[in-house]
Amino acid sequence: MTIAAEALAVAERLERSASLNAVLAWSRPALEAEALRVSRIGSDGPLAGMPVAIKDNIVTTDLPTTCASRILEGYRSPYDATVIERLRLAGGLVACKTNLDEFAMGSSTEHSAFGRVRHPLDPDRVPGGSSGGSAALVAAGVVPAALGSETGGSVRQPAAFCGVVGVKPSYGRVSRFGLVAFGSSLDCVSVFGRTVSDAARVLAAIAGHDPRDATSRPAPPVQVPVPRADLRGLTFGLPTEYFPPDLDPGVRAGVDRAVALVQALGGTVRPVSLPHTRYAVPTYYVLAPAEAAANLARYDGVRYGVRRGAGLDLRSVYRATRGQGFGREVQRRILVGTYVLSAGYYDAYYAKAQAARVRITADFEAAFLTGVDALLTPTTPTPAFRAGAKMADPVQMYLADIFVSAVSLAGLPALSLPAGRSEGLPIGLQIIAPSFEEDRMLSIAATLEPHLSATAEVR
Amino acid sequence: MTAWETVIGLEVHVQLATRSKLFCGCAATFGADPNRNVCPVCLGLPGALPVPNAVAVRLGARAALALGSTVHPVSVFARKNYFYPDLPKGYQISQFDRPLATGGEVRCESPDRGLVAIGVTRLHLEEDAGKLIHDWVPGRTAIDLNRAGVPLAEIVSEPDLRSPTEARAYLGVLKQVLVYTGVSECSMEKGSLRVDANISLRRPGGPLGTKTELKNMNSFANVERALEIERERQRTILDGGGRVEQVTLLFNADAGTVRPMRGKEESHDYRYFPDPDLPPVVLSRAWIDAARAELPELPEAKRSRFQSAHGLSPYDATVLSAERPVADYFEAVVRAGADPKTAANWVMGESMPGYNEVGAFAVSAVRLAGLIGLVKDGTVSHPAAKRVFGELGAGDEAPHAVATRLGLVQVRDDAQLGAWVTQVIAEHPAEVERFRTGEPKLLAFLVGQVMKKSRGKADPKAVSERLLTHLEAS
Numbered sequence: 001m002t003i004a005a006e007a008l009a010v011a012e013r014l015e016r017s018a019s020l021n022a023v024l025a026w027s028r029p030a031l032e033a034e035a036l037r038v039s040r041i042g043s044d045g046p047l048a049g050m051p052v053a054i055k056d057n058i059v060t061t062d063l064p065t066t067c068a069s070r071i072l073e074g075y076r077s078p079y080d081a082t083v084i085e086r087l088r089l090a091g092g093l094v095a096c097k098t099n100l101d102e103f104a105m106g107s108s109t110e111h112s113a114f115g116r117v118r119h120p121l122d123p124d125r126v127p128g129g130s131s132g133g134s135a136a137l138v139a140a141g142v143v144p145a146a147l148g149s150e151t152g153g154s155v156r157q158p159a160a161f162c163g164v165v166g167v168k169p170s171y172g173r174v175s176r177f178g179l180v181a182f183g184s185s186l187d188c189v190s191v192f193g194r195t196v197s198d199a200a201r202v203l204a205a206i207a208g209h210d211p212r213d214a215t216s217r218p219a220p221p222v223q224v225p226v227p228r229a230d231l232r233g234l235t236f237g238l239p240t241e242y243f244p245p246d247l248d249p250g251v252r253a254g255v256d257r258a259v260a261l262v263q264a265l266g267g268t269v270r271p272v273s274l275p276h277t278r279y280a281v282p283t284y285y286v287l288a289p290a291e292a293a294a295n296l297a298r299y300d301g302v303r304y305g306v307r308r309g310a311g312l313d314l315r316s317v318y319r320a321t322r323g324q325g326f327g328r329e330v331q332r333r334i335l336v337g338t339y340v341l342s343a344g345y346y347d348a349y350y351a352k353a354q355a356a357r358v359r360i361t362a363d364f365e366a367a368f369l370t371g372v373d374a375l376l377t378p379t380t381p382t383p384a385f386r387a388g389a390k391m392a393d394p395v396q397m398y399l400a401d402i403f404v405s406a407v408s409l410a411g412l413p414a415l416s417l418p419a420g421r422s423e424g425l426p427i428g429l430q431i432i433a434p435s436f437e438e439d440r441m442l443s444i445a446a447t448l449e450p451h452l453s454a455t456a457e458v459r
Numbered sequence: 460m461t462a463w464e465t466v467i468g469l470e471v472h473v474q475l476a477t478r479s480k481l482f483c484g485c486a487a488t489f490g491a492d493p494n495r496n497v498c499p500v501c502l503g504l505p506g507a508l509p510v511p512n513a514v515a516v517r518l519g520a521r522a523a524l525a526l527g528s529t530v531h532p533v534s535v536f537a538r539k540n541y542f543y544p545d546l547p548k549g550y551q552i553s554q555f556d557r558p559l560a561t562g563g564e565v566r567c568e569s570p571d572r573g574l575v576a577i578g579v580t581r582l583h584l585e586e587d588a589g590k591l592i593h594d595w596v597p598g599r600t601a602i603d604l605n606r607a608g609v610p611l612a613e614i615v616s617e618p619d620l621r622s623p624t625e626a627r628a629y630l631g632v633l634k635q636v637l638v639y640t641g642v643s644e645c646s647m648e649k650g651s652l653r654v655d656a657n658i659s660l661r662r663p664g665g666p667l668g669t670k671t672e673l674k675n676m677n678s679f680a681n682v683e684r685a686l687e688i689e690r691e692r693q694r695t696i697l698d699g700g701g702r703v704e705q706v707t708l709l710f711n712a713d714a715g716t717v718r719p720m721r722g723k724e725e726s727h728d729y730r731y732f733p734d735p736d737l738p739p740v741v742l743s744r745a746w747i748d749a750a751r752a753e754l755p756e757l758p759e760a761k762r763s764r765f766q767s768a769h770g771l772s773p774y775d776a777t778v779l780s781a782e783r784p785v786a787d788y789f790e791a792v793v794r795a796g797a798d799p800k801t802a803a804n805w806v807m808g809e810s811m812p813g814y815n816e817v818g819a820f821a822v823s824a825v826r827l828a829g830l831i832g833l834v835k836d837g838t839v840s841h842p843a844a845k846r847v848f849g850e851l852g853a854g855d856e857a858p859h860a861v862a863t864r865l866g867l868v869q870v871r872d873d874a875q876l877g878a879w880v881t882q883v884i885a886e887h888p889a890e891v892e893r894f895r896t897g898e899p900k901l902l903a904f905l906v907g908q909v910m911k912k913s914r915g916k917a918d919p920k921a922v923s924e925r926l927l928t929h930l931e932a933s
Contacts, residue, residue, distance in 0.1 A: 059506040072505065079499050081506060178506040185735035214510045214737055291735055294538050297549020298503045302602070318542055341540070341730035350732060 003049040003093070007035035010051045010095050013142040020118050020140060022133040024056045025063040026096030033062065034093045045091025046224075047205055050198070052087055053137045053146035056097040057104050057180040058189065060084055063094070067180050068112035069102045071299045071306050071325030081178020082213070083147060083189050083206040090205035095143050098133030102327045103296065104154055104182045106130045107400040110391055111329040118387075120162060121424065125384040128158030128400075131192070135162040138192045145202045146192040151183045152284045153404025155190035156416040160379035160428020163418045163454060165193045165445070167203055170436045171411030172217035174203070175210030181295040183288035184215075186408045196417070196446045200224045203438070223439050225446035231267035234444065237372035238269060241277035242403055248382040250422020253458040255378045258419045258429040261451050262376065272372060274363040279356045280406035281398055286340050286353035287409070293337030299325065332394065361410040368434045374444055377403055379416040379428030403430060413438045417445050418454035427458060463660040463697060465690055466667060467620035468580075469682075471633060472611045473643040474587070474651035475518040481586045481610035482509030482552065489649045493592070493603035501608035503547030508736050511536070515584060515610035516740060519559050520750045522612055522642040523582045525757060526633075528563030530747050534583075536737040539729045544602055545589040553585035553613075555731040559740065565616070565636070566759065567628040577629050578617030585611050606650075612642070618657070618667070623686035626656060630679045635758050639783050647678055654682050659703070660693050668693075669703040673717060675710045685710035689717050761786055769799035778807055785811065788820050795828030798835070805831060809848050821852030830858040837918055843867040869918040876909075876917060880925050883908045894930060902926065 011028050038049055054060060057067045059077035066072045084094060101111040109117040109132025117132040119125040120140040127136040131148025135158035138146050148155040150168045159166025168190040179189050189206065193199025201224050209218040238259065243252070263269055301307035301321030309320030326334070340349035367375065381402055390397040407414045412435055419429035429452075433441035480487050483500035499507035520530045537555040563579035589604035614633065620626045634645040634652065645652040659670035673689055676682045688710075693703050708717040733739075756764070758780050765776035765786075779789045788810065792802040805827060813821050822830075830851065834844045839862045850861045862868050870876065883905055884891055894901040902923065909922045 065505065067505070075505070077499075077505065079504075079507075176506075177508050180505040181508075181736075183735075212510060213508050215508075215735075290732060294540055294548075294550050294730075294732070297540060297542065298505075298547060300542060300544075300549060302544045303502065303547060304504070314544065338730065341732055343728045343730075346730075346732075 003035045003039045004032070006049050006051060007031045007093065010093075010143065014096060017137065017140050017142050019123070020120060020133075020136045021115050022099050022117050022127075022136040022140075022142075023053075023096045024066060024068065024099050024114055024133070027063070030062045031093070031095065034088075034095075037088060038091055038093050041089070045089065045205075046201055047087065047090040047092035049091055049093055050145060050201070051093045051095040051143045052202060053095045053098050053134050053143045054084070055100055055104075055131050055134050055146070055148045057100060057149055057182075058083060058147055059178045059180065060094060060097065063097050065097065065180070066114075067103045068100045068114055069299075069326065069330070070113045071321070073113075073306055075305050077178075079178065082175035082210045084178065086206045086208070087147075087202070092202065092205060096137075098131070098137060098146065100133055101130035101154075102330050103180070103292070104130040104149055104151055105292070105329050105333055107153070107157060107397050108385070108387070108390065109133060109158070110387060111327060113327055116387060119384050121426075122384070124386055125425070126161070126387050128161035128380075128384060130154040130158075131190070132158050134192050135159055135164060135166070138162070138164045138194055141194070144194045145198045147202070147206070148190050148192055149179055149182075150188045150190045150408060151186045151288055152408045153401040155192060156379050156404050156414060156428065156430060157401060159192055159416040160430075161384035161426065163421070163426030165196050165199045165418065166416040166428075167191045167193070167199045167438075167442070168407070168414050169203060169207060169222075169438055170413045172215055173219065173222070173413070173436065173438065174207050175213045175216045177210055177212040181291075183291040184295060185291060186284075186288060188408075196442060196449050197224060200442045200446075217436075219436055222442070225439070225442040227446040227450065228443060231262055231265040231444065231447060233266075234373045235268045235270065235371055236262055237272035237367050237370075237375045239274045239277065239367070239375055239377060240271050241274050242377035244381075246381075247378065248422070250383060250425070250459050251378045251381065251427050254419040254422060254427030255376070255429055257458050258417075258448065258452060259376060261448060265447065265451070269376075270372075272367045272370065272375070274360075274367060274406065276356065276359040276363050277406055280360055280409060281402055283353045283356040283360065283409060284401070284405040285336070285398055286349050287357065289333040289337030290341050290350050291337070293334045293341065296326070296330065296334055301325070329394070357409045360406050364406075364410045364412060364432070364434075373433075374441060375430075375432040377430045377432065379403060379430040383422055383425035383427060407432055411435060413441050415441055415445050417448060417452065419452055420454065420456045420458035422457070422459050426454070462663065463694055464663045465621055465623075466618045466659050466661060466670075467623070467626050467686060468618035468657045469616045469620065469626060469629060470655040470657070471614045471616075471630070472653045473522075473614065473637055473645055475515045475610040475612055476641060476643055477512055477514045477518065477610055479512060480608035481512050481515050481584070482608055485608065487609045489651070491605050493595075493601070494605060496605040497607070501547065502604060503549070509552060509734075511737060511740065512610060516559070516742075517750060518610075518642045519582065519584045519612045520742065520747065521640050521753060522614070522637055523560030523563065524747075524751045525636050525640045525642070525754055526563035526565060526579050526582070526614070528560035528579055528582055530560045530742060530750070531557065532742050532744070532747070533557065534559045534740045536584075536734045536740070537731045538734045539585075539731055541727060541729060543588070544600070545591050545604075545607070547589065547604060547607055551586060551588060552734055552737070553731075554583035557739075558583035565629055565632050567625070567632040569621070569625045569628060571622065572625075575619070575625065577619045577625075580615040580617050582612055582614050585613060587611050618659075623683040623690065626686055627679050627683040630654065630682060632758075635781065639755060639758055641755075656682060656686055658686055658689050658693070660690070660697055668697075669705050671703065671705065672707045673710055674707060674720075677712065681710060681712050684712075684715070685717060688715065692717065755783065769793065769803070771799065771803055775803045775807065779803060784820075785814065788814075788824055791824030792828050792831070795825045797828040797831040801831055801835075802828070805848075809845065813852070822848065826851055826858055833858055833862060837869060837871070837920070838862065839867050840869060840915070840919070843869070843915070866916065868916070869921075870913055870916045871918055871921055876921060876925050879909045879912045879917065880922070880929050883912065883926075884929060891930065
């Protein structure tokens with residue numbers, strides 16, 4: 001198929017999938033421009049015309065960037081994110097901007113100012129979040145791959161819910177320049193793929209040091225994995241803390257089946273302990289809001305975006321703009337973040353959370369030092385839940401990220417691989433690797449992938 | 460009534476002399492049209508990230524080393540959170556609990572206490588905010604973000620200053636060191652040096668009193684004046700048994716008053732925390748040593764060397780070492796062969812007025828040394844040399860050529876001198892007689908007559924010798 005024809009086909013699939021509400025912006029002219037650009041410069045690049053959906057917190061010049069927030073409604077960035085430039089250089093095609101929880105804050109994509117995203121297999125359920133739009137589009141076959149972003153599991157968790165591959169790289173592997181900041185010490189541009197190979201190809205294209213991001217690190221390029229014959233010589237750790245008694249039986253069955261497969265392929269499996277795991281969610285919900293409170297201070301209605309309270313004094317403009325422009329969850333996190341950094345509370349919350357983060361990271365390092373090559377865990381405690389089920393209780397929503405937060409705090413690479421279904425809903429197996437060992441992680445995933453029969457019932 | 464002791468500490472912000480801003484590539488120059496020197500980073504656009512300017516770090520370290528501060532191998536950029544329209548990100552990137560440098564001192568001359576060492580508490584790097592312009596659009600406030608992100612070093616002194624005069628002296632020395640080391644232009648008019656002053660009064664030896672902060676001073680003289688006014692205000696309150704309130708005061712130079720800042724003073728909680736976008740600034744021992752080796756000779760050292768090596772008076776040494784271009788010029792004149800003391804007189808008397816006016820030396824050091832040589836070997840008289848100096852600036856003509864062109868080369872032709880001397884003796888028989896009968900002061904009169912005949916071109920020394928010879932012989 002020519003690139004122009006591919007662009008046309010994407011447009012048709014985008015139109016047919018409108019009921020998912022997964023897309024915030026796309027246009028035929030923009031797609032045609034992408035196709036033209038790619039056919040000129042990158043048609044023989046590694047992505048060779050692959051359409052890639054982009055989470056709407058990654059800035060693009062051709063399409064608006066809203067972060068699914070009223071405060072940025074209609075905002076058009078004057079520059080493209082580094083990952084967008086690299087995607088195009090590799091021959092990739094920006095397909096559309098996808099829906100998300102406002103400013104990537106949420107685990108269900110229900111916190112979008114522009115309506116919730118529907119799960120492709122059950123419209124009454126959530127696709128996970130915050131990168132729910134990207135996950136749903138890949139799961140629905142609209143695009144083979146999509147960019148999302150992770151702060152605390154926002155790609156792996158929806159990947160598990162939707163039954164697609166979700167790859168979070170090591171912190172520093174991919175440039176954050178042009179990713180709208182949420183929790184800067186945690187944020188990672190991350191990738192969804194229909195297959196491990198698709199996800200790895202996109203990751204390889206966007207990874208690499210960027211002089212415009214002082215936290216990005218030079219490293220050898222990411223390799224597109226070749227499946228191994230078996231997993232002999234590799235040792236897998238099963239962290240006991242990730243298999244609590246109340247783990248959803250379907251999730252447990254899916255992960256058990258995957259672990260049995262690992263053993264059948266010659267891998268060694270043994271239990272390990274990550275004792276500080278239980279502090280991961282509370283630690284995350286101190287640090288991420290603290291950083292977010294500062295990162296979102298720039299949305300003040302002064303220079304760009306929406307301004308409310310015209311004609312009022314400065315303080316009232318701030319209050320009206322931010323009070324009306326931000327949704328409830330964003331406001332909640334700004335308040336939490338402001339509180340934990342306040343004089344008199346800093347040591348009790350922020351400083352303590354930083355100390356906990358060090359312990360959580362040390363847990364992983366210790367486990368890997370004992371000769372474990374990768375960790376295997378469930379990605380989520382349950383399959384996709386029903387829309388509205390957790391909207392009344394923020395803490396229940398936060399606990400949906402219980403198995404993904406610690407990895408983000410430690411800055412490690414991790415991947416969610418479809419591992420079968422329970423009562424029709426996808427289950428995710430999480431593979432966690434040491435820092436900058438994406439190649440190992442991807443090759444393990446590529447080796448397991450053909451044996452896992454992702455759509456098989458596991459119970 | 461018991462005396463009060465004045466306690467003053469200064470916070471000085473200087474703009475580091477970089478080409479680009481602290482965290483982006485935008486020009487850091489002064490005077491561009493509003494909002495020209497801006498980009499996604501310094502505008503705080505969504506997704507933009509800061510990357511530290513290595514030159515700014517080096518200049519900050521150089522300033523610290525020149526002040527004798529300890530440059531720390533690890534320092535940390537932090538976010539200082541507050542809302543204001545001139546602050547694009549809603550936080551300022553600064554340094555908080557881990558500054559670039561701590562310690563050090565500024566030695567300055569106090570009128571009351573002699574040479575005093577004023578402690579430096581810390582030096583840290585931070586970005587500047589933008590500027591609000593209230594008279595650009597009637598009834599509205601415009602925002603110019605050219606200055607947003609410009610690199611600053613904040614230098615905080617210990618509360619070691621004891622009078623407004625000392626504060627001014629401290630600022631003079633600090634500025635001198637920073638300009639010398641090329642760290643900053645330190646121009647208060649261009650805003651590349653700004654001063655906030657803290658002042659309190661206490662009983663000598665007693666605990667510190669409540670301090671107030673003074674802002675909006677646009678010259679060192681105004682810093683001194685504002686402190687004097689505030690000192691008097693506090694003294695009156697305290698003498699009357701009242702209590703000083705901790706406030707920030709704006710100095711009004713025209714009215715000669717200090718007034719509390721508009722609105723109620725809020726106690727800001729800046730909620731500092733390490734900026735996650737910026738890894739800690741890590742400086743190796745070798746890097747710090749190299750920065751130290753880069754330091755030029757500082758004014759204090761230069762001043763004492765000018766006295767010991769060149770035999771200058773303390774006053775001359777101070778004047779000539781005050782600014783690096785002047786000191787370098789003076790030394791170049793000496794290197795080109797001029798006697799140091801003579802060179803000092805010429806540089807201070809002739810070269811510096813022009814330099815102070817235009818900021819450059821019209822006459823190169825080598826040409827000035829040549830001119831000094833012409834005086835020394837008697838080719839031109841000292842007054843004539845001053846005229847030559849005035850002409851030298853215009854082109855690259857050699858001093859001797861200019862003197863010749865102006866007809867200022869002294870006449871030492873024996874025949875011509877002899878003729879003038881003979882004529883003068885013949886024309887003034889009465890004066891000649893009086894000289895011979897014991898009025899030696901008349902020699903000066905006769906020399907003057909010869910000089911007049913020569914239209915100033917005769918060498919007075921030669922004239923005097925020739926006259927004596929004639930008068931004694933005849």
